[in-house]
Amino acid sequence: MQRIHPLEKNAEKILLGVTLVILxxxxxxxxxxxxxxxxxxxxxxxxxxxYEVVASRAETLRAQxxxxxxELPEAKPVDVRAAFVGGLEGAVSPSPSLxxxxxxxxxxxxxxxxxxxxxxGQFVPVPxxxxxxxxxxxxxxxxxxAAEIEQNPGLERLLPAEGxxxxxxxxxxxxxxxxxxxAALTATPQGGEEDWQPxxxxxWERSEVVRVSAERQERQADGSWGxxxxxxxxxxxxxxxxxxxxxxxxxxxxxxxxxxxxxEEVLRPALYxxxxxxxxxxxxxxxxxxxxxxxxxxxxxxRQLRRERTALDRRIKGLEAALEPPPQQQPPRExxxxxxxxxxxxxxxGGRGGGGGGGGDRGGEGGAPxxxxxxxxxxxxxxxxxxxxTNREQLGRVDTRIGEIEAQLGGAAPLDAPDGPxxxxxxxxxxxxxxxxxxxxxxxxxxxEYRYRVRYALTNPVYGRSGLLRQEDRQxxxxxxxxxxxxxxxxxxxxxxxxxxxxxxxxxxxxxGAVASVEVYAFRWGYWRRGTADLQPGDRVxxxxxxxxxxxxxxxxxxxQGAGGAAEPxxxxxxxxxxxxDTYLLLVTNVPSSAAGIGAGADRVQAxxxxxxxxxxxxxAAGESMRELRTRLENSHADGQRDLRGEQRPRRPVPPGGxxxxxxxxxxxxG
Numbered sequence: 275m276q277r278i279h280p281l282e283k284n285a286e287k288i289l290l291g292v293t294l295v296i297l298x299x300x301x302x303x304x305x306x307x308x309x310x311x312x313x314x315x316x317x318x319x320x321x322x323x324x325y326e327v328v329a330s331r332a333e334t335l336r337a338q339x340x341x342x343x344x345e346l347p348e349a350k351p352v353d354v355r356a357a358f359v360g361g362l363e364g365a366v367s368p369s370p371s372l373x374x375x376x377x378x379x380x381x382x383x384x385x386x387x388x389x390x391x392x393x394x395g396q397f398v399p400v401p402x403x404x405x406x407x408x409x410x411x412x413x414x415x416x417x418x419x420a421a422e423i424e425q426n427p428g429l430e431r432l433l434p435a436e437g438x439x440x441x442x443x444x445x446x447x448x449x450x451x452x453x454x455x456x457a458a459l460t461a462t463p464q465g466g467e468e469d470w471q472p473x474x475x476x477x478w479e480r481s482e483v484v485r486v487s488a489e490r491q492e493r494q495a496d497g498s499w500g501x502x503x504x505x506x507x508x509x510x511x512x513x514x515x516x517x518x519x520x521x522x523x524x525x526x527x528x529x530x531x532x533x534x535x536x537x538e539e540v541l542r543p544a545l546y547x548x549x550x551x552x553x554x555x556x557x558x559x560x561x562x563x564x565x566x567x568x569x570x571x572x573x574x575x576x577r578q579l580r581r582e583r584t585a586l587d588r589r590i591k592g593l594e595a596a597l598e599p600p601p602q603q604q605p606p607r608e609x610x611x612x613x614x615x616x617x618x619x620x621x622x623x624g625g626r627g628g629g630g631g632g633g634g635d636r637g638g639e640g641g642a643p644x645x646x647x648x649x650x651x652x653x654x655x656x657x658x659x660x661x662x663x664t665n666r667e668q669l670g671r672v673d674t675r676i677g678e679i680e681a682q683l684g685g686a687a688p689l690d691a692p693d694g695p696x697x698x699x700x701x702x703x704x705x706x707x708x709x710x711x712x713x714x715x716x717x718x719x720x721x722x723e724y725r726y727r728v729r730y731a732l733t734n735p736v737y738g739r740s741g742l743l744r745q746e747d748r749q750x751x752x753x754x755x756x757x758x759x760x761x762x763x764x765x766x767x768x769x770x771x772x773x774x775x776x777x778x779x780x781x782x783x784x785x786x787g788a789v790a791s792v793e794v795y796a797f798r799w800g801y802w803r804r805g806t807a808d809l810q811p812g813d814r815v816x817x818x819x820x821x822x823x824x825x826x827x828x829x830x831x832x833x834x835q836g837a838g839g840a841a842e843p844x845x846x847x848x849x850x851x852x853x854x855x856d857t858y859l860l861l862v863t864n865v866p867s868s869a870a871g872i873g874a875g876a877d878r879v880q881a882x883x884x885x886x887x888x889x890x891x892x893x894x895a896a897g898e899s900m901r902e903l904r905t906r907l908e909n910s911h912a913d914g915q916r917d918l919r920g921e922q923r924p925r926r927p928v929p930p931g932g933x934x935x936x937x938x939x940x941x942x943x944x945g
Contacts, residue, residue, distance in 0.1 A: 396469045398742050400750045403458045405729050405761035406448035412563035413444050413769045417556055417800045422546040426510025432716045438799045442769050443716045446488055446726045447563040450709040477735040481704055482533035483540050484515045484755050485731040488713040493723035505715045511543045519754045529754055530733045541711040551822055551917055557800025576679045579672050586669045593662040721771035726764045731755040773855040775815045776904055777893040780862050780879040788862035790881045795907045796853040801914030802907045815855040823849040844920050856886035
């Protein structure tokens, strides 16, 4: 039997022992020569220091959290608008047009808003809109209510410091033709190398007016026109749309919506309320310049009709009162039978004797009415009834005509309704029909002559769409307003002077020498007030006028209406003022008349005056050249006198053919 070698017999033990020795050696080497490290954050540290690093960083983080003013990193600016504009101007797709898409639905606003089918390389024009047309300017005089000064800051700078707040102004009316405006918004330039496309309809179909601007020129002494000056806005009538349009990064839809809501304020700003005297507005109402011709004639006719209506109403009430039986009066009894007995007849006593009987018969005949003789009272009542019927018919005709005139003047009574457009009045859209606009100029001077031109600003249809404009037109896309061209200049309009004067009588001889009698008219408290004076050569034209003294009037009530008729109204307190005109009387002389017929060869008296400009003016007392003007001023003076007398309604009209004024009387004799 073979014997096993010891190595072979213990090989496994030897291998296990060697392995254990190696492991123990490696372990001893790591413990003795290698330091253990761990990674904390991005740093490797020994295991023993791992906690220290974590604690240190925690302390640092806590200090940063508790720091009240930490140093923050600078944020990189982000231009959102530039990114938006870049995306808006850039192509929607890599190709000029999409290969397939839905059909545009303009009636629903789908598929035609942004580009309207405009391809890359095509352009839209910036519209060139013509200015308004049909300009007409008219001058007015009015007395503005003191309440308007409190409600509209800045108005006091345009009015007299003390009342009455009489003011001259010029109103300018213009019209926008919708067809011409649509043609301008849809036009495309002809010729050139550009591929032009019209503006898509959704861009301009809701256009609104944002502002209306006006300029004026004043006539110079040599007859030429001065430099153009801007007409300021009415204090208190600012819409705020101009400020909204100047807002950075404006939403054009918001501007359009605001302008639509303020369309009437922008296009036709209302004037201020007239002053009131005892609850009634003084003076004539404002009417648009286009109505100053026929409109004023209708207003004057309306005044006459209202006077007639007042007289008819009073007459009808008087006739109705006359038809009523007198108070505490018994109706008449039935007459007794002829010859019968009764208390009122003498038949009873006459029946006892022959003579008495005869007397009784006569007494019976005297107490009974004659059937063949008409009753005077019945005749009177019949005449009253006929007059009442006639007056009622005339009143109906007058009311019908008053309604027709009020309808022609805009539906509101021009003498009693507040100034300005009626409440609830709406304009047609700007692109439909004809739109009327007006501007009021309160900075004019009395006696001056002006002319005006007007333009307006639309909501810009190409605002924010510079990517579809040529390079040289892209600046227009940054403005939300698109201004039209200026209109043509209006016809000249002259503001009435402070004082008018008329020569009424002149004489070359007398105790005091040459004398000229004049009437002067000055506007106070809504009406022209008249004064008179006798002038001698070298005297300045002047006169004393009378108008309401509102400060002295206080809170007095209007006289109460008495029973059975109107009580005598209480007169308004008044004060006098001496008014002057810078015109002087030079000479009064006789001039032989060249007229034929009766009075031929008789001398006519005329006077020479010198005005502030050095011009010599010839005036004749019998001249007819100023008849229309003088009549208008006399009528205004008569209305003012009724206010002074405290009358609440106008008087009866002057009979046809009679001169207007105070009951048909001229203020001064004609020489």
